[in-house]
Amino acid sequence: MELRKIGKFIAERRKVQKITQEKLAEMLDVSDRAVSKWERGICMPSTAVMPELCKILEISVNELFCGERIEMKDEKKAERALMEIAKAKEQTDKKLLDFEVIVGVAIVMMFVPSIILLAYADMQNWVRAALICILTIFVVVVAFVLVKIEQVAGYYECKKCGHKHVPTYWATNLAPHFGRTRYMKCPKCAEKSWQKKVLK
Ligand SMILES: [Zn+2]
Structure with missing residues:
Protein backbone atom coordinates (compact mmCIF):
# COMPACT_ATOMS: atom_id res chain seq x y z
CA MET A 1 0.00 0.00 0.00
CA GLY A 67 -5.32 5.59 -4.16
CA GLU A 68 -7.03 6.39 -7.43
CA ARG A 69 -10.30 6.37 -9.27
CA ILE A 70 -10.99 3.05 -10.96
CA GLU A 71 -12.82 3.59 -14.20
CA MET A 72 -16.30 2.11 -14.30
CA LYS A 73 -15.36 0.77 -17.73
CA ASP A 74 -12.50 -1.27 -16.23
CA GLU A 75 -14.72 -2.62 -13.45
CA LYS A 76 -17.34 -3.62 -16.02
CA LYS A 77 -14.64 -5.22 -18.14
CA ALA A 78 -13.37 -7.27 -15.21
CA GLU A 79 -16.92 -8.28 -14.36
CA ARG A 80 -17.62 -9.35 -17.93
CA ALA A 81 -14.38 -11.36 -18.10
CA LEU A 82 -15.36 -13.19 -14.92
CA MET A 83 -18.81 -13.95 -16.32
CA GLU A 84 -17.29 -15.32 -19.51
CA ILE A 85 -14.99 -17.63 -17.56
CA ALA A 86 -17.97 -18.92 -15.56
CA LYS A 87 -19.95 -19.46 -18.75
CA ALA A 88 -17.09 -21.34 -20.43
CA LYS A 89 -16.79 -23.62 -17.38
CA GLU A 90 -20.53 -24.26 -17.45
CA GLN A 91 -20.37 -25.27 -21.12
CA THR A 92 -17.38 -27.56 -20.58
CA ASP A 93 -19.13 -29.16 -17.60
CA LYS A 94 -22.25 -29.73 -19.68
CA LYS A 95 -20.19 -31.44 -22.37
CA LEU A 96 -18.49 -33.61 -19.73
CA LEU A 97 -21.85 -34.69 -18.31
CA ASP A 98 -23.19 -35.45 -21.82
CA PHE A 99 -20.06 -37.51 -22.43
CA GLU A 100 -20.69 -39.38 -19.16
CA VAL A 101 -24.19 -40.35 -20.33
CA ILE A 102 -23.03 -41.47 -23.79
CA VAL A 103 -20.18 -43.58 -22.44
CA GLY A 104 -22.40 -44.98 -19.65
CA VAL A 105 -25.12 -46.05 -22.08
CA ALA A 106 -22.55 -47.46 -24.54
CA ILE A 107 -20.92 -49.52 -21.80
CA VAL A 108 -24.20 -51.03 -20.61
CA MET A 109 -25.25 -51.75 -24.21
CA MET A 110 -21.95 -53.51 -24.81
CA PHE A 111 -21.71 -55.32 -21.49
CA VAL A 112 -25.09 -57.09 -21.40
CA PRO A 113 -24.93 -58.68 -24.90
CA SER A 114 -21.29 -59.61 -24.34
CA ILE A 115 -22.11 -61.50 -21.16
CA ILE A 116 -25.01 -63.33 -22.88
CA LEU A 117 -22.77 -64.16 -25.83
CA LEU A 118 -20.03 -65.44 -23.54
CA ALA A 119 -22.51 -67.54 -21.57
CA TYR A 120 -23.61 -69.45 -24.65
CA ALA A 121 -20.39 -69.43 -26.67
CA ASP A 122 -18.64 -72.72 -27.25
CA MET A 123 -15.43 -72.40 -25.24
CA GLN A 124 -13.64 -73.89 -22.29
CA ASN A 125 -15.08 -72.81 -18.96
CA TRP A 126 -11.87 -71.23 -17.68
CA VAL A 127 -11.62 -69.11 -20.83
CA ARG A 128 -15.22 -68.05 -20.35
CA ALA A 129 -14.56 -67.15 -16.70
CA ALA A 130 -11.40 -65.23 -17.59
CA LEU A 131 -13.16 -63.23 -20.32
CA ILE A 132 -16.07 -62.37 -18.02
CA CYS A 133 -13.54 -61.25 -15.38
CA ILE A 134 -11.67 -59.00 -17.81
CA LEU A 135 -14.92 -57.53 -19.12
CA THR A 136 -16.19 -56.84 -15.60
CA ILE A 137 -12.92 -55.19 -14.53
CA PHE A 138 -13.06 -53.01 -17.66
CA VAL A 139 -16.62 -51.91 -16.89
CA VAL A 140 -15.75 -51.14 -13.24
CA VAL A 141 -12.75 -49.04 -14.29
CA VAL A 142 -14.88 -47.10 -16.78
CA ALA A 143 -17.54 -46.58 -14.09
CA PHE A 144 -14.90 -45.12 -11.73
CA VAL A 145 -13.71 -42.76 -14.47
CA LEU A 146 -17.31 -41.69 -15.13
CA VAL A 147 -17.85 -40.90 -11.44
CA LYS A 148 -14.67 -38.80 -11.56
CA ILE A 149 -16.12 -36.85 -14.50
CA GLU A 150 -19.40 -36.36 -12.66
CA GLN A 151 -17.59 -35.24 -9.50
CA VAL A 152 -15.58 -32.45 -11.17
CA ALA A 153 -18.26 -31.18 -13.56
CA GLY A 154 -20.53 -28.60 -11.93
CA TYR A 155 -21.63 -28.78 -8.27
CA TYR A 156 -23.93 -30.68 -5.94
CA GLU A 157 -26.61 -28.58 -4.30
CA CYS A 158 -27.59 -29.17 -0.67
CA LYS A 159 -31.35 -29.56 -0.36
CA LYS A 160 -31.42 -28.16 3.19
CA CYS A 161 -29.44 -24.92 2.82
CA GLY A 162 -28.86 -24.55 -0.93
CA HIS A 163 -25.08 -24.55 -0.53
CA LYS A 164 -23.25 -25.71 -3.68
CA HIS A 165 -20.06 -27.73 -3.35
CA VAL A 166 -17.68 -30.14 -5.05
CA PRO A 167 -17.28 -33.19 -2.81
CA THR A 168 -14.16 -35.37 -2.76
CA TYR A 169 -13.94 -38.25 -5.21
CA TRP A 170 -14.65 -40.94 -2.61
CA ALA A 171 -17.47 -39.02 -0.97
CA THR A 172 -19.07 -38.92 -4.44
CA ASN A 173 -18.31 -42.51 -5.37
CA LEU A 174 -19.49 -44.06 -2.10
CA ALA A 175 -22.70 -42.01 -1.86
CA PRO A 176 -25.97 -43.76 -2.66
CA HIS A 177 -27.44 -42.25 -5.81
CA PHE A 178 -30.28 -42.10 -8.34
CA GLY A 179 -28.65 -40.98 -11.55
CA ARG A 180 -26.67 -37.89 -10.56
CA THR A 181 -28.62 -37.11 -7.41
CA ARG A 182 -26.49 -38.31 -4.52
CA TYR A 183 -27.20 -38.69 -0.83
CA MET A 184 -24.35 -36.79 0.79
CA LYS A 185 -23.44 -34.61 3.75
CA CYS A 186 -23.33 -30.85 3.17
CA PRO A 187 -20.00 -29.27 4.19
CA LYS A 188 -21.81 -26.08 5.25
CA CYS A 189 -24.82 -27.19 7.31
CA ALA A 190 -23.57 -30.77 7.92
CA GLU A 191 -27.04 -32.15 7.08
CA LYS A 192 -27.46 -35.18 4.85
CA SER A 193 -29.81 -34.88 1.89
CA TRP A 194 -30.34 -35.97 -1.72
CA GLN A 195 -28.16 -33.46 -3.53
CA LYS A 196 -28.85 -32.60 -7.15
CA LYS A 197 -26.16 -31.95 -9.72
CA VAL A 198 -26.26 -28.33 -10.88
CA LEU A 199 -24.09 -26.52 -13.42
CA LYS A 200 -24.19 -22.98 -12.00
ZN1 LIG B 1 -26.43 -27.60 3.51
Missing part, protein backbone atom coordinates in the same frame (compact mmCIF):
# COMPACT_ATOMS: atom_id res chain seq x y z
CA GLU A 2 1.32 3.39 -0.96
CA LEU A 3 0.31 5.63 1.92
CA ARG A 4 1.45 8.80 0.19
CA LYS A 5 -0.58 8.07 -2.90
CA ILE A 6 -3.63 7.24 -0.80
CA GLY A 7 -3.14 10.41 1.26
CA LYS A 8 -2.94 12.57 -1.84
CA PHE A 9 -6.05 10.89 -3.21
CA ILE A 10 -8.00 11.56 0.00
CA ALA A 11 -6.98 15.24 -0.11
CA GLU A 12 -7.86 15.48 -3.78
CA ARG A 13 -11.29 13.93 -3.32
CA ARG A 14 -11.95 16.07 -0.23
CA LYS A 15 -11.26 19.20 -2.29
CA VAL A 16 -13.51 17.95 -5.09
CA GLN A 17 -16.28 17.64 -2.50
CA LYS A 18 -15.38 21.15 -1.25
CA ILE A 19 -14.89 20.04 2.33
CA THR A 20 -12.20 21.40 4.65
CA GLN A 21 -10.03 19.10 6.78
CA GLU A 22 -11.83 20.41 9.87
CA LYS A 23 -15.23 19.72 8.39
CA LEU A 24 -14.24 16.20 7.32
CA ALA A 25 -12.86 15.50 10.79
CA GLU A 26 -16.10 16.68 12.32
CA MET A 27 -18.20 14.53 9.95
CA LEU A 28 -16.18 11.43 10.85
CA ASP A 29 -15.89 12.32 14.53
CA VAL A 30 -12.09 12.20 14.46
CA SER A 31 -9.48 14.90 15.23
CA ASP A 32 -8.25 17.41 12.61
CA ARG A 33 -4.82 15.96 13.17
CA ALA A 34 -5.98 12.48 12.14
CA VAL A 35 -7.24 13.77 8.80
CA SER A 36 -3.99 15.68 8.28
CA LYS A 37 -2.03 12.49 9.02
CA TRP A 38 -3.98 10.48 6.43
CA GLU A 39 -3.48 13.14 3.80
CA ARG A 40 0.25 13.37 4.43
CA GLY A 41 0.54 9.61 4.08
CA ILE A 42 1.59 9.03 7.68
CA CYS A 43 -1.18 6.57 8.45
CA MET A 44 -4.32 5.00 7.03
CA PRO A 45 -7.83 5.86 8.23
CA SER A 46 -9.03 3.19 10.68
CA THR A 47 -11.40 0.56 9.33
CA ALA A 48 -14.09 1.93 11.62
CA VAL A 49 -14.29 5.24 9.72
CA MET A 50 -13.45 3.85 6.27
CA PRO A 51 -17.00 3.17 5.01
CA GLU A 52 -18.23 6.63 6.04
CA LEU A 53 -15.10 8.30 4.62
CA CYS A 54 -15.60 6.56 1.27
CA LYS A 55 -19.23 7.64 1.23
CA ILE A 56 -18.33 11.27 1.86
CA LEU A 57 -15.55 11.25 -0.78
CA GLU A 58 -17.80 9.31 -3.20
CA ILE A 59 -15.27 6.58 -3.81
CA SER A 60 -15.26 2.80 -3.23
CA VAL A 61 -13.11 1.12 -0.56
CA ASN A 62 -11.27 -0.50 -3.44
CA GLU A 63 -10.43 2.91 -4.85
CA LEU A 64 -9.31 4.15 -1.45
CA PHE A 65 -6.80 1.28 -1.20
CA CYS A 66 -5.61 1.85 -4.77
